[in-house]
Amino acid sequence: xxxxxxxxxxxxxxxxxxxxxxxxxxxxxxxxxxxxxxxxxxxxxxxxxxxxxxxxxxxxxxxxxxxxxxxxxxxxxxxxxxxxxxxxxxxxxxxxxxxxxxxxxxxxxxxxx
Numbered sequence: 877x878x879x880x881x882x883x884x885x886x887x888x889x890x891x892x893x894x895x896x897x898x899x900x901x902x903x904x905x906x907x908x909x910x911x912x913x914x915x916x917x918x919x920x921x922x923x924x925x926x927x928x929x930x931x932x933x934x935x936x937x938x939x940x941x942x943x944x945x946x947x948x949x950x951x952x953x954x955x956x957x958x959x960x961x962x963x964x965x966x967x968x969x970x971x972x973x974x975x976x977x978x979x980x981x982x983x984x985x986x987x988x989x
Contacts, residue, residue: 888920888928889937890971893956893964896938902951903929929954937963 895901895909906929907920932938937960945951956964 887971888924889932890964890967891918891920892925892928892932893937893960893967896954896956897961897964900941900943900953900955902943902945902953904951905945906954932960936960 891910892906894913895906901909903926904922907922907925910918910920929938929940933940933954936957938954939957940952940954942950943953
């Protein structure tokens with residue numbers, strides 16, 4: 877059985893904001909950082925990542941600038957904006973509330989008639 881988890885709808889944006897929150901990272905680096913912080917349980921496909929990066933940049937939550945990657949290739953580097961930091965904090969708090977509520981609901985004794 878695979879130890880990888882499937883992403884729930886809407887979680888990719890939060891994961892990207894988390895991945896760029898420590899500092900500027902290039903697009904492929906976002907994939908690697910998400911894989912690293914999830915202990916290898918989440919792997920994002922490039923076909924899903926780049927449209928999400930574009931969407932977040934268009935929303936003003938991240939900004940990008942061109943630079944050089946570790947292997948000296950030209951790459952776009954992303955970082956959080958002030959609005960992105962705010963959204964990340966709000967979404968992270970909301971996610972933790974949802975986890976708490978789901979945990980309570982799933983651990984409740986089943987009421988039967």
